[in-house]
Amino acid sequence: SQVYLNGAFMAPQDAHISPLDRGFLFADGIYEVIPAYNGVLFRFEEHLVRLERSLAETAIANPHSRDQWRQLCEQLIQRNGGGNLSIYLQVTRGATEKRDHAFPNPPVPPTVFMMTGNIAVPAADSPDTATGSKAITLDDIRWARCDIKSVSLLPNSLLRQQAVAAGASEAILLRDGFVTEGSASNVFIVAESTVITPPKSHAILGGITRDLVVELCHRHHIPVEEREITESQLRQADEIWVTSSTREIVPIIQLNNSAVGIGTPGPVWKTVARHYVSFKRRLCGL
Ligand code: PLP
Secondary structure, three states: OOEEEOOEEEOHHHOOOOOOEHHHHHOOEEEEEEEEEOOEEOOHHHHHHHHHHHHHHHOOOOOOOHHHHHHHHHHHHHHOOOOOEEEEEEEEOOEOOOOOOOOOOOOOOOEEEEEEEEOOOOHHHOOOOOOOEEEEEEEOOOOOOOOOOEOOOHHHHHHHHHHHHOOOOEEEEEEOOEEEEEOOEEEEEEEOOEEEEOOOOOOOOOOHHHHHHHHHHHHOOOOEEEOOOEHHHHHHOOEEEEEEOOOEEEEEEEEOOEEOOOOOOOHHHHHHHHHHHHHHHHHHOO
């Protein structure tokens, strides 16, 4: 396989960065994960807009134009054989000479790293045979700017590990009694035949998959609302889903060891999963 680092493609074992990189010292960087199906980048514009926003919010210089980003991503996919892959893309504030919390002055060039990963066949691809996943609820211990896709993922990592240790695949996070999101996903519930997801704010990442699910609900006249979800609404929901670019829409069938609804992937999930998959197939020529 091939990765990209600061202007060149290379084997992963040849990619080296300085331990004085601010990404290493301070987790001072941002990232994106962009899926490609059949070699075609999925929702690329939307991911680029979020990348630009993360860079602007952290005052890291954007080293590339949109056309350059697209070319780099397409080359990386080609060099890794095309097909279904995800691109992991990270930009840090760069390598400095001394450890200082304040930004280097004058600025140093940002470090740009990209690699590909495999995409597992998502549950949404086969709604009728999907079995669903388990989740637990945990206190959202993260900072107050979760809208920035920052590489500072220690809390997310600790939370996900707690979920895994409990035999679950995701932690659904609660802040002041309200659902924020998952440790690496956005959260949806279905209550009274309405799809509900928390509104975008500084407390959650504006997920690309989340936005597409909301868009598809509108397009297909499925009632959908962006509003706060309380802990008790979560516990009483007929359906719970978590969404992310690499796992698409995952039905949660058990929350804290209690069945969600009747304990199987729900009918609204099946409908939305079908719309999601046909949208993806049309767009990517699958
Ligand atoms: N929320 C968090 C904290 C995430 O890390 C992710 C993605 O991994 C998401 C939400 C989902 O975002 P997207 O659908 O853009 O992948």
